Amino acid sequence: MTDLQVSSPTGVDQRVQDLLARMTLEEKLAQVVGFWEKSDGEAVAPLQGEFTAERTLDEAAQHGLGHLTRVYGTRPVDPVSRARWLWGFQRRLVRETRLGIPALVHEECLTGLSAWRAATFPTPLAWGASFDPELVTRMGEVIGESMRALGVHQGLAPVLDVVRDPRWGRVDECIGEDPYLVGTLGTSYVRGLQSTGVHATLKHFVGYSASQSGRNFGPVHAGPREIADVLLPPFEMAVRDGGVRSVMHSYAEIDGVPVAADPALLTGVLRDRWGFDGTVVADYFGVAFLHLLHHVAGDLGEAAGLALAAGVDIELPTGDAYTEPLAAAVRAGKVDEALVDRAVTRALTQKAELGLLDATFDDEPPTAVDLDSAEHRRVAAQLAEESVVLLTNDGTLPLRAGVRVAVIGPNADRPEAMFGCYSFVNHVLPHHPEVGVGIDVPTVRHALAAELLGSSVVAARGCAVDDDDRSGFPDAVRVATESDVAVVVVGDHAGLFGRGTVGEGCDRDDLELPGVQRELVEAVLATGTPVVLVLLTGRPYAIGWAVERCAAVVQSFFPGEEGGPAIAGVLSGRVNPSGRLPVSLPRSAGAQPFSYLHPALGGDGDVTNLASRPVLPFGHGLSYTSFTHTDLTVEPTATTDGPLVVTVRVTNTGERGGDDVVQLYGRDLVASVTRPVAQLLGYQRVHLERGQTAVVELVVPATRLSFTNRAGERVVEPGDVDLWVGPSCAERETQARVTLTGDVHRITADDPRWTATVVR
Template sequence: MTEPWRDVTVPVEERVADLVARMDVAEKIAQLSSVWGVDPDVGEMAPMLRDGLGPMPAWSDLIAGGLGQLTRPFGTDPVGAADGMRALARRQRDVVAANRFGIPAQVHEESLTGLNAWRATIYPSPLCWAASFDPALVERMGAQIATTMRSLGIHQGLAPVLDVVRDHRWGRVEESLGEDPFLAGLVGAAYVRGLEGGGVVATLKHFVGYSASRAARNHAPVSMGPRELADVMLPPFEMALRAGARSVMNSYTDTDGVPAAADPALLTTLLRDELGFSGTVVSDYFSIAFLRTLHRVADTDGEAARLALEAGIDVELPSVNVYGGPLVDAVAAGAVDEKTVDRAVFRVLVQKCQLGLLDPGWAPAEPAEVDLDPPEARALARDLARRSVVLMANDGTLPLAAGSRIAVVGPRADTDEAMLGCYSFPMHVLAHYDDVETGLTIPTVREALADAFEVSYALGCPVLGGTDADIAAAVAAATDADVCVAVLGDQAGLFGNGTSGEGCDVATLDLPGRQEELLEALLATGTPVVAVLLVGRPYDLSRQVSRLAGVVCGFFPGEEGAQAIADVLAGRVNPSGRLPVSFPGSGSTQPSTYLAPVLGQHSEVSVVDPTPLFPFGHGLSYAAATWGEVSAPADPSWDTEGTCEVSVVLANEADREVSEVVQVYLHDRSSSVVRPVQQLVGAARVDLAPGERARVRFGLHADLTSFTGRDLVRIVEPGQVELRVGASSADLRAVLPLELAGSTRQVGADRVLEPSIVVEPA
């Protein structure tokens, strides 16, 4: 008779319950562990990874009795697809043979800019996803990434990052989806739908509050009240969970003294009891051990294991440290209840069952030649890069006139690294391999512009450092040109090996190194200067912007980024990206985002003016849509349980395609707690062919006006509000006054999180 857990006709939870009942404690705990390689030296990628954690056991010891996850078999070393599949299949067969139930490991990889593997497509960074304001395109990207991952035998991707930016000095701004929770949720949920729809588990990072660390320092403590957590940090996770994400990763930080990895109020009460999450919680790398070594809330590894397991962390990543022998000993000593282990292993095995890893006849994917950067993926990367380029300023110099002599200068002008964020494979892994090529064709801005223009080149200065002679050479090149394109920005890296990326926080938002000095020298030539920013965060350009002929921002636009930048500069593409982060005004005052109350904005009670130079949602085009009627219902009464429809008519009177991003902001004129002056509640990208007209309709449920009240309960509150409709948070085309009518209404996790949007011919 077939054991129930092996019978695919039996419901998943019954199969898993039967299996768990057959396992001993050591076998259960083995399913909560992971292994990063066999005997890997992972210390190069980040500091403190093995500090104080002891030597790694032998491979056979690590998998004895089973294994929960295999960590990054493709994303640790430059291994070809077929060789990686061969090695992974061998490891999986070892794992299956090492446990009496024949359960394979779940395999995870980083997937922030595509699969983080050698020669795999490098898509634009998440800031670019957000700048595109195009969730449908992001969903297509997620689906393509899933196709690649599944072909290699990978089950889980560690993305998206849903941390809402509160201070742009934080190094991981480049990994985020910007400073607005609605936009982050809208785009993050689209990525989740794509990845999960392709059969790969999406992992939401980092639950929750990571990006609000003091002074924007990585891993630093967080001082944040429950209202900010609920109204700013949490909504993107809620939207992505509703999109079907099956895994969540904890934050490294502590909030008010309690580390997230040891906080049952976050990982169980909030995440599971209130939000209804039923998937797995995986630890951020080494964060359980950090409870002892860094947070120092545990004296022993066993105590760290107890705290994390009771809080709700199911799987320890990336390698077993405390969810191994220390946890086995803690259960044996009675310090950890076996029922707590059962809770975690049940979740882990349910997910494995969903992935088919418990099915009879399962076998690992066999070696095959897989194209990790197929033409359809490159085309998708190019489309997303083009949609994400933001034209921030233009005096008419752009697009560049045909036949112009262009001086292309600057530290990011002639390097493919300028296109890549810190979680791309070349910057994350190949930085440790001097003799290994990227394995991809990644043009530089200089190369892309040389296809259409007469181009001269000078470095000017590296990202950091440089010489007077190099700056003088750039000045000479600019002097002899019709237009100077100054390509400035960041070097992505990890833990101090760059100016942007994990552990690469900054004290100010001045351009790194001597780049501002270079820019001033170029401006002094009298040649029109267009600044192209390839950056991981916004920088202060307030001292130069009035003298610049144009400003274009690409963030880290991926392998097709240079072509997208060149297409915009040459006018082949009508720029249509919008800023997901504000660019600071004079003085780089931080922390400051557009989500500020009255006293967080410029006022007479302080001489410090946080008004941004370029506001959230800003972006120019060479040809823009013509705005027509913006209308709301004739009756200004909006029931606190009802829906308000707002419509906007757009027309394209130009001779080329235009793309507009219609943005709807909520302004609450008076409320029971202090609220932002305005916040995004709706956005729609509308593409129009020449002569085309369209009407976009937003169905805005009153739930979208909800906030956390004085008693920390989320409510919809009656009163006077405005819907501000425009092309950015500062470029408002209509203000629609409305009255939320009815009684105060409590709402919860099942509330409406997004408006309905219909685009139709007008």
């Protein structure tokens, strides 16, 4: 075996090294594993039933404990009484174990703290639709404040996987299909959460969303350039610009190498190239999967050695491999104990950063906690409103006063339809049907009735989300016939491992609306009553037929606890819609995978008989007012290592105030490798009253135009670049050309990745 030198990260407290020197092997391993109290019927992780809890919590904690897994988020518990239990357990670790080190507590927090009675915010696709980094930062702050109050130290979010195929079930956890949009919003969430003293965890590093045929856990066949230029940049931004303190490895294998066993990614890219000095945690059971699913390890001890060598520091959610199997491998000389020391050093350093090495838990736990305060709901409402995307409208919206409305569809009156897979409502409560939702969730039906006081609002379910029962069609047709307009609310039910139409392990081989929902919409359309189609989904569906035939189509990606009022507000006109598509609206499953970031031969053309052009493009979204974009200006030349200073004039030319999302795109006309026909370079949400004009200045670092050349270097090459602003990636409303001059610029760690914006 070769010697391994373990260097301490910058600023490590000397106590970490002193502790490490005093530790037995068992005490070391205790600090790099979690423990999860769960029951057989509480399946909220992949293949959870394959793992049996052979140890009690007391047994697991006799030498200390690295992580406590989902103390509040495994089952519905009263937060105050659970906090009292947690403080008592932490005191036991401090007072009764030899080294007195408390456990780090982690929870899911993708759409808010995933706990009973906690505020539940819009899903990340809705963040993407909002194009509002400042609001996402504020959401991260209020989520972090709740977590910190309950003694939670680390959140398993955000997800920075770039959407590559809408058939993949976990699309609802992602922000969008553009890496810059994903990176800016994801980094904003990291900053908000970590400002409260809670560490964020980037998921899932890397490649998970590029799986074969959009299948969960499917192998990834992406080439090194796609990995480097599309999938890695959001993580790099969150590490270098966001200062994230934790990263979770992906379940994926890339070109035959599981990420959990790939030192080139987990150490070479993440640490050596980007300078990350936090902890890398395993996705749940990911170390054991090297043996059980990937078959690159003969047993759990070998799997532990591979993961440690690659750079996985903490095994979550439990210690299946990093406990007895790893101890045996170390004692047999198969795994160098220096690898264990490296992981323990990082784990203890994180605890030092969080103040856990000084914590005594002699204080009292909270006696009252409001996890769904007025501020939580204000932020949830604003984000829900900003994320609703008006896809089409023939003038039927906003609904006129006194209109007779039929509210139809499986998602019209179902609170669960507001939430994604990793919400507590859909992730945990299905295992506890006797327990109520715990938070107020106005449905579209109830919110619309409250919004349209003085109007007649009648309802009919029509069908379920995902079965073939058409017995409710006649009632739906009847109420539609008797009404002036039919609001038909369709879409998804988020769930896990086949228990939903979208969510982890709920992939699709088509992009039709689930079940008989399209037939329901067709039946209502046949009445001749104008149809406003409302989509409550976790992925974009192939609804070109509806875009062509419905009076209006409204897209809302799981908008959270305030989603019902937000949608009702858009329908009534109280809210002027301002969301923009963070993913292309797909043409068909056969046209997938598709991304607007395709090269010239990745789109429509004369060399194929098949169309791949989406029904509606990335960035599309209508308003009840109108905006013009004019006078795009940029200096005719810029250097390959300098910024592009771009200005554009935006005017509200409509009859009411509203928010516009200024979208700046670029295209590198000639390069040493093929480049996308459009690429988002910067964006800015701006509010303008009727007739108001603003000049938006976007300072775009040339880094935004960088790519991986044939030698595998990330560079900016000299040459011509087209720039434009328009209502989506597909429309050039105002444009200019700039020539990059100078030598080929090789990207360094000091190059900026953000776009600075000024509105005047």
